[in-house]
Amino acid sequence: MLLIKAPRNQLLQPLQAVAGIVEKKHTLPILSNVVVERAGEMLTLLASDSEIQIRSTTTAGLDQTNAAITVSARKLQDILRTLPENVDVTLDADERRLTVRAGKSRFTLQILPAEEFPRMRGGEGEPVEIQLKQNEFRSQLGLVQYAMAQADIRYYLNGMLMSVAGGQLRMVATDGHRLAYCSQPAQTPEPGIEVILPRKTVLELYRLLSDGDAPLTMRVWPSQVQFLFNEIELTSKLIDGKFPDYNRVIPPNHPKLLQLARAELAPALQRAAILTAEKLRGVRLVLAPGSLKLLSINTEQEEAQEELEVAYDGEGLDIGFNVTYLIDVLTHVDAENFDLRLNDANSSALFTLPGNDNFKYVVMPMRI
Amino acid sequence: MPAIQVLPDLLISQIAAGEVVERPASVLKEVLENALDAGASTVEVALDEGGVRRLRVADDGCGIARDDLPLALARHATSKITSLEDLEGVRSMGFRGEALAAIASVARLTLTSRIAEANEAWRISVPGGELAPAALARGTVVDVEDLYYATPARRKFLKSEPTEYGHCEDVFRRIALARPQVKLQLTRNGRIVHRWPGAAAAQRVAQVLGEEFTGAARALEVQAGPVALSGFVALPAYSRASRDAQYFFVNGRFVRDKLLTHAVREAYADILHEARHPAYVLALTLDPRAVDVNVHPAKIEVRFRDARGIHQFVYHALERVLAEPLAGAASAAAAPAAFHLPPPGAAPAQPRFQRELAVSEGGVTQAAQRYFDAFALPRTGTAPTLAPVTGFAPAALPAAGAALPLRPGAAAAAGAEQSEAEAAVPPLGYALAQLAGVYVLAQNRAGLVLVDMHAAHERILYERLKAVVEGMPAAQKLLIPAVVAVSARELATAEEHAATLDRLGFEVAPVGPQELALRSVPQLLVRAHLPDLLRALLEDLAEQPASRVIETRRNELLATMACHGAVRANRQLAPAEMNALLRDMEACERADQCNHGRPTWVQLSMAELDRLFMRGR
Ligand SMILES: Nc1ncnc2c1ncn2[C@@H]1O[C@H](COP(=O)(O)OP(=O)(O)OP(=O)(O)O)[C@@H](O)[C@H]1O
Ligand SMILES: [Mg+2]
Numbered sequence: 001m002l003l004i005k006a007p008r009n010q011l012l013q014p015l016q017a018v019a020g021i022v023e024k025k026h027t028l029p030i031l032s033n034v035v036v037e038r039a040g041e042m043l044t045l046l047a048s049d050s051e052i053q054i055r056s057t058t059t060a061g062l063d064q065t066n067a068a069i070t071v072s073a074r075k076l077q078d079i080l081r082t083l084p085e086n087v088d089v090t091l092d093a094d095e096r097r098l099t100v101r102a103g104k105s106r107f108t109l110q111i112l113p114a115e116e117f118p119r120m121r122g123g124e125g126e127p128v129e130i131q132l133k134q135n136e137f138r139s140q141l142g143l144v145q146y147a148m149a150q151a152d153i154r155y156y157l158n159g160m161l162m163s164v165a166g167g168q169l170r171m172v173a174t175d176g177h178r179l180a181y182c183s184q185p186a187q188t189p190e191p192g193i194e195v196i197l198p199r200k201t202v203l204e205l206y207r208l209l210s211d212g213d214a215p216l217t218m219r220v221w222p223s224q225v226q227f228l229f230n231e232i233e234l235t236s237k238l239i240d241g242k243f244p245d246y247n248r249v250i251p252p253n254h255p256k257l258l259q260l261a262r263a264e265l266a267p268a269l270q271r272a273a274i275l276t277a278e279k280l281r282g283v284r285l286v287l288a289p290g291s292l293k294l295l296s297i298n299t300e301q302e303e304a305q306e307e308l309e310v311a312y313d314g315e316g317l318d319i320g321f322n323v324t325y326l327i328d329v330l331t332h333v334d335a336e337n338f339d340l341r342l343n344d345a346n347s348s349a350l351f352t353l354p355g356n357d358n359f360k361y362v363v364m365p366m367r368i
Numbered sequence: 369m370p371a372i373q374v375l376p377d378l379l380i381s382q383i384a385a386g387e388v389v390e391r392p393a394s395v396l397k398e399v400l401e402n403a404l405d406a407g408a409s410t411v412e413v414a415l416d417e418g419g420v421r422r423l424r425v426a427d428d429g430c431g432i433a434r435d436d437l438p439l440a441l442a443r444h445a446t447s448k449i450t451s452l453e454d455l456e457g458v459r460s461m462g463f464r465g466e467a468l469a470a471i472a473s474v475a476r477l478t479l480t481s482r483i484a485e486a487n488e489a490w491r492i493s494v495p496g497g498e499l500a501p502a503a504l505a506r507g508t509v510v511d512v513e514d515l516y517y518a519t520p521a522r523r524k525f526l527k528s529e530p531t532e533y534g535h536c537e538d539v540f541r542r543i544a545l546a547r548p549q550v551k552l553q554l555t556r557n558g559r560i561v562h563r564w565p566g567a568a569a570a571q572r573v574a575q576v577l578g579e580e581f582t583g584a585a586r587a588l589e590v591q592a593g594p595v596a597l598s599g600f601v602a603l604p605a606y607s608r609a610s611r612d613a614q615y616f617f618v619n620g621r622f623v624r625d626k627l628l629t630h631a632v633r634e635a636y637a638d639i640l641h642e643a644r645h646p647a648y649v650l651a652l653t654l655d656p657r658a659v660d661v662n663v664h665p666a667k668i669e670v671r672f673r674d675a676r677g678i679h680q681f682v683y684h685a686l687e688r689v690l691a692e693p694l695a696g697a698a699s700a701a702a703a704p705a706a707f708h709l710p711p712p713g714a715a716p717a718q719p720r721f722q723r724e725l726a727v728s729e730g731g732v733t734q735a736a737q738r739y740f741d742a743f744a745l746p747r748t749g750t751a752p753t754l755a756p757v758t759g760f761a762p763a764a765l766p767a768a769g770a771a772l773p774l775r776p777g778a779a780a781a782a783g784a785e786q787s788e789a790e791a792a793v794p795p796l797g798y799a800l801a802q803l804a805g806v807y808v809l810a811q812n813r814a815g816l817v818l819v820d821m822h823a824a825h826e827r828i829l830y831e832r833l834k835a836v837v838e839g840m841p842a843a844q845k846l847l848i849p850a851v852v853a854v855s856a857r858e859l860a861t862a863e864e865h866a867a868t869l870d871r872l873g874f875e876v877a878p879v880g881p882q883e884l885a886l887r888s889v890p891q892l893l894v895r896a897h898l899p900d901l902l903r904a905l906l907e908d909l910a911e912q913p914a915s916r917v918i919e920t921r922r923n924e925l926l927a928t929m930a931c932h933g934a935v936r937a938n939r940q941l942a943p944a945e946m947n948a949l950l951r952d953m954e955a956c957e958r959a960d961q962c963n964h965g966r967p968t969w970v971q972l973s974m975a976e977l978d979r980l981f982m983r984g985r
Binding site for chain 1: 832835842843844845846847848850873888891892894897939
């Protein structure tokens with residue numbers, strides 16, 4: 001049974017799109033495989049980690065009989081990756097084995113039956129369908145994605161809140177210490193939807209979406225979501241939980257406003273970070289009329305001091321932060337200038353972009 | 369209920385007397401038990417000032433006849449047993465005829481009651497003792513006022529209102545768990561705190577201990593002849609730092625029995641860290657003749673005729689239910705498209721051994737549970753899996769590490785070039801793999817190093833905490849305060865010790881009668897399981913004088929914090945994390961032993977390994 005005969009890249013690209021989610025070790029061994037399925041002229045590749053599933057299609061060449069197998073995703077990918085760029089590759093399956101041929105190379109791999117591969121088939125009932133643009137969605141993900149928690153026991157923080165309602169597409173991520181929020185006008189369904197996408201799904205989307213304005217279709221069921229773009233269909237479970245109310249966390253009127261240029265602040269923070277205590281990462285911001293000082297000290301009592309000139313003539317303030325959280329927003333948000341709003345040493349800091357209400361980043365202070 | 373009679377003298381002497389009413393909670397226990405003995409199906413409790421000002425219990429039980437009212441208050445008068453034989457097979461909670469008399473001797477007590485056959489209710493009050501007609505539809509109202517008014521010295525020993533209330537609430541919970549079908553209400557200073565309708569056992573457990581418990585618990589029901597054990601045991605992920613979620617009932621009576629506790633601990637031994645306490649609600653029923661309840665003044669201990677048999681029975685029943693594979697973890701893989709857990713059909717059920725998943729139908733709890741499981745898989749007794757460290761690129765190490773000779777002995781002979789390479793290998797070497805989610809394997813110059821990752825990390829954290837607590841430890845404020853469900857007693861402790869907690873980096877504030885909000889945590893511990901950590905600290909702090917606790921108990925507190933901040937078993941560590949742990953251990957003072965004095969790592973030299981394979985030199 002010939003599954004495909006095609007140039008190496010035509011097969012490798014869709015394989016790389018789906019194989020990123022394959023876990024090295026999974027309790028269900030077949031999930032380390034990828035499904036290779038031929039139907040008519042199309043070849044479909046499909047991988048899953050039981051929470052997310054990605055499907056990608058490519059043309060397979062001449063019309064052949066339909067067939068489907070599963071084979072180790074990692075081995076197939078390693079083989080294809082190390083073959084020369086433009087060599088033609090054929091995949092041929094019999095009852096027990098898959099044969100990969102390219103030029104003078106030949107590999108036979110074990111297969112498992114495709115029927116045994118557990119597939120996600122989308123949720124029950126009619127989904128809510130939303131049309132978006134890939135580049136817009138992706139850049140919005142980029143503005144919040146880094147603030148997601150990782151392996152937190154509050155499982156609902158290990159993901160990103162996405163709300164599509166009232167003409168706005170909102171994304172919110174938080175790890176409990178800082179929160180990133182971004183909103184963009186969008187066509188929204190009635191009634192709107194609000195879901196939590198798992199962390200891995202968010203990262204995978206960020207990796208796979210393209211920078212162009214090609215369409216992205218999102219289908220949402222109560223417990224699943226599907227993204228369709230390019231030749232890819234990504235299906236993911238949703239996190240069933242209650243995301244914290246971000247409105248209560250974003251401070252409405254902190255009185256102290258600093259206008260800061262990234263070109264000055266980011267390198268100063270990076271230098272101060274060198275002498276923060278390793279596990280603590282604390283940096284002090286000391287604000288006085290006309291001046292913002294960044295101070296750090298490590299366990300060996302080595303000290304760093306940076307001073308920025310600022311147009312500020314209000315009350316002084318001495319407040320501590322985890323420097324990583326400050327550097328994060330400056331590296332992930334592509335903007336020249338930031339507004340930083342503060343209140344007192346116990347209140348959060350709010351980063352926004354000048355003249356833009358759509359992005360907000362809140363960081364809680366640290367007692368140093 | 370039969371008429372009350374004065375017990376024969378002989379029997380009186382055989383009944384353990386003792387301190388029946390040492391604090392409001394013990395008064396409440398006695399009065400509640402009387403209501404249950406009277407067959408009540410609804411019981412309402414009202415407490416003012418922790419039960420000291422006033423403690424009132426109204427029931428709809430059988431009531432007390434007019435002429436029996438004075439007897440009810442007399443010493444050694446009971447309607448529940450009449451002979452020694454009765455005592456040996458006692459089925460009621462009460463049997464001494466002592467409780468009301470004891471209460472009456474230290475408080476103002478009013479008993480109002482009406483039996484079903486009577487046209488009116490009657491009341492008796494002490495001091496005084498006059499009978500008077502009263503208004504009451506049915507049942508009995510016991511009103512205890514000004515506890516210890518007659519003995520001010522006693523009164524001084526009482527703790528703060530929240531503490532005494534907390535103890536009363538503990539008693540109330542125990543009764544609620546022992547009798548799910550009884551409708552219960554608790555009022556504190558005029559406000560209703562709990563109102564629990566009569567329910568099936570599973571619902572009552574959820575009412576009392578929260579969905580957090582039932583979501584993490586398994587139900588069991590095992591019977592062997594006349595002995596039966598039923599209830600709920602939490603999987604280790606829920607284990608607590610304090611013993612507060614341990615309920616064992618013997619024939620409906622709450623007990624704290626060494627034998628039973630031991631059997632439970634044994635059953636959990638393989639899957640639960642020593643410092644953690646299992647959480648469970650278990651009811652043992654057996655022929656009353658097989659157990660002596662008259663061994664402790666508060667009836668809190670019992671003695672079994674066949675102690676060994678009971679121990680074995682309890683142990684095996686629990687071990688069995690705990691050893692079953694995690695349904696959540698298994699099903700996640702088996703039914704990836706489905707969001708709900710399929711019934712655990714895999715394990716063939718023993719005939720007399722039923723089990724069911726104690727999670728409610730539907731999404732949230734199950735999904736939550738499954739996510740939770742994914743992060744906190746307990747150690748099971750299954751064969752260890754060796755996690756390969758793929759991606760552990762030698763390039764990431766100093767060149768010398770990559771060239772690490774496999775046989776140092778042979779290499780030493782090979783020349784100066786290589787011994788220089790060896791010199792660059794840090795003492796604990798470089799990580800090779802993680803074993804069963806528990807040990808880190810590393811290779812150093814001498815051979816193989818085995819590290820107990822939790823113990824090692826705990827030690828490092830402890831030393832670090834000690835270093836920072838000299839000053840003020842850095843504390844990260846939380847954007848979303850972590851809300852921690854606590855008992856009234858824990859809440860009282862938190863309020864009392866707020867300054868100490870703040871000093872350690874925890875900012876806590878009560879946000880409800882049973883909830884604390886944690887607004888900041890020590891930076892070193894931001895990844896810990898915060899609710900567990902906080903409860904463990906409160907357990908350490910409870911009953912300590914608030915003023916000097918930081919000096920007297922500092923190291924204990926830090927040890928608790930370190931234990932909770934340390935990596936948990938079964939966390940997959942990345943190669944970089946493992947190497948970081950090894951480097952931290954080398955840098956840490958006293959890293960060779962954990963806080964409990966056990967070693968954190970051992971060396972297996974090449975010679976020792978060779979010996980295993982009988983490879984003599
Ligand atoms: N709520 C009640 N409803 C009906 N009868 C009651 C109630 N409370 C007390 N009594 C009667 O008063 C008697 C004395 O109660 P008391 O609690 O002093 O003794 P007891 O329950 O018999 O034994 P113990 O001292 O072990 O509790 C009981 O035997 C019972 O007949
Ligand atoms: Mg009694």
